[in-house]
Amino acid sequence: MNRELVFYGAISLDGYLARMDGSLDWLIGTEGEDESGYEEFYETIGTVLMGRKTYDEILGMFPDEFPYAGKACYVFSREKKGFDGQVTFVNEDIEEFVRALKEQEGGRIWMVGGGQALAPLLDAGLVDELVIQITPAVLGGGLPLFSAGVRERRFDLKEVRRFGQFAELRYRKK
Secondary structure (H helix, E strand, C coil): CCCCEEEEEEECCCCEEECCCCCCCCCCCCCCHHHCCHHHHHHCEEEEEEEHHHHHHHHHHCCCCCCCCCCEEEEECCCCCEECCCCEEECCCHHHHHHHHHCCCCCEEEECCCCCCHHHHHHCCCCCEEEEEECCCCCCCCEECCCCCCCCCCEEEEEEEEECCEEEEEEEEC
16 A cells, blocks of 8 residues: 655755745746646645644745645644644654555655655655756755755656756656
8 A cells, every 4th residue: 555755846956945044935936837737746645744844934935825725734843742723743753654654545645845854754765756846046055955964865767847947857766
């Protein structure tokens, strides 16, 4: 029954997910933003995972309506606990939690954001697919997609698509 875990997100040409303050302003207004295939991708998702910093940034971007309503949504946090009406906070080991989640029924599992929450999942070989949309912006610094020290992993390139100025690369775990 093993459900798939997928990272899907956009990065700058120099490999950053966001500015140092978490801002994604550099993504807004890029040609192709509205035709990125997101809706098609989102329909395959049953569960959404993210770290607390990503969750806080999303709440700031969408103060009126949580964008993942209707999906099972878990946020990894050291401080917050319980359910806040939108997400369940997870305080246990990320790897163990995701291994158990992958054995449950449901659609694919989406890891939103990257960095600290994505690193242990990559290290454990739990990420099945990477869908990376590269934008035509060089930030010169920010929050990297892959944290320093992530264990080397190899993926197979399965598809390259273009959405306006976005180049989408799809990789599968070997």
